[in-house]
Amino acid sequence: MAVAGTRRDYFAGAAAGALAQALLHAGDPDECVAVLLGFAGADNPQLTGIDPLSRSGWYLILAEAEASRGRLEQALDWADRARDEAALIGSPRQIGSAQLARAYALLPTDPAAAAGCAEAALKSLTEAADPIGAGLAHLALGAACGSADHFARAGAVFTRCGANLLVARARP
Numbered sequence: 253m254a255v256a257g258t259r260r261d262y263f264a265g266a267a268a269g270a271l272a273q274a275l276l277h278a279g280d281p282d283e284c285v286a287v288l289l290g291f292a293g294a295d296n297p298q299l300t301g302i303d304p305l306s307r308s309g310w311y312l313i314l315a316e317a318e319a320s321r322g323r324l325e326q327a328l329d330w331a332d333r334a335r336d337e338a339a340l341i342g343s344p345r346q347i348g349s350a351q352l353a354r355a356y357a358l359l360p361t362d363p364a365a366a367a368g369c370a371e372a373a374l375k376s377l378t379e380a381a382d383p384i385g386a387g388l389a390h391l392a393l394g395a396a397c398g399s400a401d402h403f404a405r406a407g408a409v410f411t412r413c414g415a416n417l418l419v420a421r422a423r424p
Contacts, residue, residue, distance in 0.1 A: 348376030
C-alpha cells in the first residue's frame with residue numbers, strides 16, 4: 253500500500269483488494285479489514301470511490317473477515333451491502349459473491365442456512381465461470397455440512413488454478 257501512496261484510482265484499489273485478500277487467506281483478518289477500510293475510509297461503509305465490480309469483491313472479503321473475527325453483525329452488514337450491490341449489477345458473479353458473503357456471515361451461528369447460501373453461490377459462480385469463487389463456495393459448503401467431498405472439490409479447483417494459498421484451506 254505504501255507504493256500506492258495517496259492514489260485512489262482503479263489500480264491502487266485493485267492492489268489494496270489483492271493485499272487484503274492475501275492477508276485474509278493467510279490468516280490475518282484484522283489486517284485485511286484495516287487495509288480495505290484504510291484505503292476506502294473507515295467512515296465509508298458504502299465503499300464509495302471503489303469501482304462497482306471491485307466493491308462487490310470487497311464486500312465479500314469484509315464479510316468473511318468480520319465473521320472470522322467473530323464480528324457477526326458486521327459480517328451480516330457487509331453481506332447485505334454485497335446483496336444490494338449485486339442487485340444493481342445483476343451479473344452471476346456478483347450475485348454469487350453476495351450469496352457467498354451471506355454464507356460466511358451465517359456459518360458461525362446457522363450452518364444449515366449458510367449451506368443453502370453456499371449452494372446458491374456455487375451455482376451462480378459456476379454459471380459465471382469463476383472457478384476460484386466456486387472453489388470458495390465448496391469450502392463454505394464443506395465447513396457448513398462437514399463434507400470432505402466439498403473440501404476435496406475445492407482443493408482440486410484451487411490446484412488446477414494454481415491458487416496454492418487456497419489449496420491449504422481445502423484440507424479439513
